[in-house]
Amino acid sequence: MNRRQILGTVAAILLTAAFVWWLAGSRLLEPVLVTLRQAALPYLLLILPLVVILQLARAARFVLLLDRMRAGGLLATFQISCVHIALNFLLPFKLGEAAFPLLARRLMGVGLASGTSTLLTVRLLDLGALGTLLAFSAALAVPDLAPYRWLLVAGSVLSLLAPLALLILAGHGQRQWGRLAAVGEVLARARSHGTFGKITLLSVLVWACHAGAAYLSFLAVNQSVQLAAAAFAGASGNLAFALPFQGIAGVGPVQAAFAWAAVLCGVALEPAVAAAIACHASLLVSGCLLAFIAIALEPRLRVWQRRVVADPPAP
Template sequence: MFEIDRRDWRWGRARDWLLGATLLLGLVIAVEFMVGWGPLLAPWHELSPWLLAWLFLLTALSYGLRARRVSEYFGARLAGRFPTVLRLSILHNTANNLLPMRTGELVFPWLMRRYFGQGLLDSGAALLWIRLLDLHFLALIALLILELGHPSWLWWLAGGLWMAGLGVLILLSGLGDSAVLAGPGRVRSITRRVLQAAPRDPWLIARVYGWTALIWTLKFAAFTSLLKFFLPTDVWRLLAGVMGAELSSVLPFHGIAGSGSYELAAVAALTPLGVEPKPALAGAVNLHLFLLGSTLLLGALAFLLPGGGAACSQVNAKSSA
């Protein structure tokens, strides 16, 4: 039975890469027939190197803040090793941007165990809560887009209520110690440890959420500014396009380095707002090229940062389950 599961797993990975390669090839063909690669890339010659450097700096800073957020979340366990946390964070995000079907998320718990001796399950549970905070703030950006496109006091009310919902984190984390959970023993154990991984201290939640807000604010500022150069339109439409591209990772299909799925999601977000498909596709491709270029450069620089062995000489087998 184990061998069958292993073969299925291997086929699943091969299938992911095949689907990713198909999306990449489809994107190359679609761009050539709809826009043409020459006309699509031509505006780069007019882009100011200083503007490009500034947008890259904002993107790099958002990566640094991701590392700061991880350090904040885990506290004393990562104290004094920020360069290594920065290396981990950059490599994790590099893998996320390059590997298909979000398999790059697996790099985070793996590197946490390798560098800091942190259990795989505990690291994965913490990453889950961080991703939930990401989605929470992205929902606020979505409300901002609605407010900019169709102003109404309802969006401000919705935003206030949405922010108040962060208090649920405190309640959920408390359940990890006291709740009576249903289900098989192993399921109960995993569920309890996931709940226990939630940030409990309100001040810690505020700090981690503050870093989350800064991370996405910098990234959206950089990406919206670049997209506006290639696709002159209203800011709220540009924000919607960037939002669609960023959320492409949750699609049931995902190309190699996001190719195809990233552009499709951006175009799908822009065209209902009145943007023509061809310029939307050109803008999305150029935005993606900037993302991939930044990813590769930062990923290469990350190897200059210290890695080292785990902080703990031995990882508990149960924590690594």
């Protein structure tokens, strides 16, 4: 292991330990565990189809940006996305992000430059859509922010359009990229009128599914909340998940941010923490299950093996 991997592992252990220590020190651990044992499993099982939908939405964005609308393109990107997200859950320092361009090259013959620029474009869209959901749900669900409601709504609109502005600015530097022509092609595709609208709507769908998962988690722990409050809590947790440092399997900052946001919406701390843990566990199990199925069905996704099947030729 190199120094970065060691630091990431240590940071993950410390963050998870700090979260558990906080639960134990505030005497929340036992009541939260009791609440989770009594959680309504059917609500949590409904999160699995939501994860399938959001993975399909992610796959569709990759297909549009890579211009792989031919038969099999959606299935391949769906399989890649499943493995990619599962690795993001399990590996520290967001090392799972490196899996996408490698798997896209292995499974679809996509160049590393195209795969990396596609991933970065998607992450830019994710931040824009997530910022929109965060600001809009906060305007509806957080009582203390009521005086700033219209400002938050305006901010949510700007957040949704911000990726387009950045893509246009990036396009002006296209002549200076030289050999990275593939990057320019991906960005040109992303900022085109038809494609940008489609991938933006797909990004909104991704985070709407996350909001639905948060809402179902609150219902599972017998806590009634508004959909906007669940969306705000879920968006806060996902924003924390975007940080480079995470706990073991994402346990720590994500649940703290989720619970903090729910408390701002008027939810008691105990059910807020229970819902945060239930939501994260459901997303983690669902994501890993889909990744396992994808790897079982497609040998080329087994990154620990060398070229199990020859890579397809680039179109």
